Amino acid sequence: MDNSAGGAIAQPDTYGRPHLAAVDSRVHELLLRQERQERTTLKLIASENFASSAVLEATGSIFTNKYAEGYPGARYYAGNEIVDELETLAIERLKALFGSEHANVQPYSGSPANQAVYRALLSPRDKVMGLPLPEGGHLTHGWSVNFSGSDYQRVPYRLHEKTQQIDYDHLRETAKRERPKLIWVGGTAYPRIFDYAAMAEIASEVNSYLVADIAHICGLVVAGVHPNPVSHCDVVTSTSHKSIRGPRGGFILSRNEDRYQPLHHPKSKHNLRRVPSSARRTAYEYYRRACRRFAGSSELVLSCLRSADRPQRQGSGPGASGARL
Numbered sequence: 403m404d405n406s407a408g409g410a411i412a413q414p415d416t417y418g419r420p421h422l423a424a425v426d427s428r429v430h431e432l433l434l435r436q437e438r439q440e441r442t443t444l445k446l447i448a449s450e451n452f453a454s455s456a457v458l459e460a461t462g463s464i465f466t467n468k469y470a471e472g473y474p475g476a477r478y479y480a481g482n483e484i485v486d487e488l489e490t491l492a493i494e495r496l497k498a499l500f501g502s503e504h505a506n507v508q509p510y511s512g513s514p515a516n517q518a519v520y521r522a523l524l525s526p527r528d529k530v531m532g533l534p535l536p537e538g539g540h541l542t543h544g545w546s547v548n549f550s551g552s553d554y555q556r557v558p559y560r561l562h563e564k565t566q567q568i569d570y571d572h573l574r575e576t577a578k579r580e581r582p583k584l585i586w587v588g589g590t591a592y593p594r595i596f597d598y599a600a601m602a603e604i605a606s607e608v609n610s611y612l613v614a615d616i617a618h619i620c621g622l623v624v625a626g627v628h629p630n631p632v633s634h635c636d637v638v639t640s641t642s643h644k645s646i647r648g649p650r651g652g653f654i655l656s657r658n659e660d661r662y663q664p665l666h667h668p669k670s671k672h673n674l675r676r677v678p679s680s681a682r683r684t685a686y687e688y689y690r691r692a693c694r695r696f697a698g699s700s701e702l703v704l705s706c707l708r709s710a711d712r713p714q715r716q717g718s719g720p721g722a723s724g725a726r727l
């Protein structure tokens with residue numbers, strides 16, 4: 403066990419409560435090892451990020467103790483006055499950041515946020531259009547092994563064979579033929595800009611809900627280097643722990659004012675603006691080292707890499723094992 407924190411960590415806090423190191427040295431040791439691993443290895447997992455100490459402090463806080471079902475001012479449990487203030491603060495900040503009329507900050511992560519959209523807008527067996535997983539879409543956009551593929555009828559759209567970008571003509575044709583009730587725009591591994599205006603036009607022609615999932619590109623939207631979908635879509639979902647380095651969680655935005663506000667923290671915005679060019683530089687380096695890029699190039703944070711000729715052993719990719727720094 404690493405005792406680098408010394409005796410200080412074993413001292414009780416100001417309320418006399420013992421620290422983790424004193425209560426459960428095994429768990430404390432695992433936390434320290436995880437911290438050391440993160441500091442000394444590089445994991446190229448696009449969904450992950452490094453939360454600041456302030457975010458870690460806020461998420462490992464006294465609010466863990468509280469039950470708060472319901473909404474601010476309308477809870478099932480007593481004693482939620484401060485929780486109400488906190489949830490309202492988060493809602494107001496998100497609304498200002500994205501220019502949405504409404505925000506829900508309760509989803510535990512991106513998949514439950516998407517599930518809430520299904521429950522709110524659709525009935526079981528309704529048709530849902532999305533980009534298939536192998537083409538860069540997410541499991542919850544209608545993939546077979548997920549609830550979204552088993553409880554709803556999947557109508558996939560696809561990438562253009564040559565450009566490896568969304569084939570909007572094919573999408574329009576399919577939407578007109580299939581009349582889906584909801585169309586997803588967004589993905590996990592699609593390194594190009596989404597054309598929300600084109601998607602909104604198609605959705606309106608076929609009277610579908612248009613829902614943007616910006617889990618991966620949220621930080622780029624906030625920084626103004628990717629269009630904001632809020633004014634084009636009925637609903638927008640996201641995670642808060644990927645490109646905006648927030649706490650592990652999800653949120654849902656809905657209509658609709660065409661404006662956005664600067665990030666609360668100007669330095670974060672500056673850093674986020676640099677993400678596309680560093681993604682391009684990283685992609686180029688990998689390309690140079692005999693990897694083949696998917697979708698030709700990267701406009702966004704993502705560079706999708708596939709080993710040119712060798713099948714990867716399970717758990718042996720850069721994201722799986724981590725390269726030593």
Ligand SMILES: Cc1ncc(COP(=O)(O)O)c(C=O)c1O
Binds near residue numbers: 512516540542589615
């Ligand atoms: C586009 C997209 N939506 C939703 C999710 C689900 O987020 P979570 O894993 O936080 O549930 C992901 C996860 O990576 C994602 O890439």
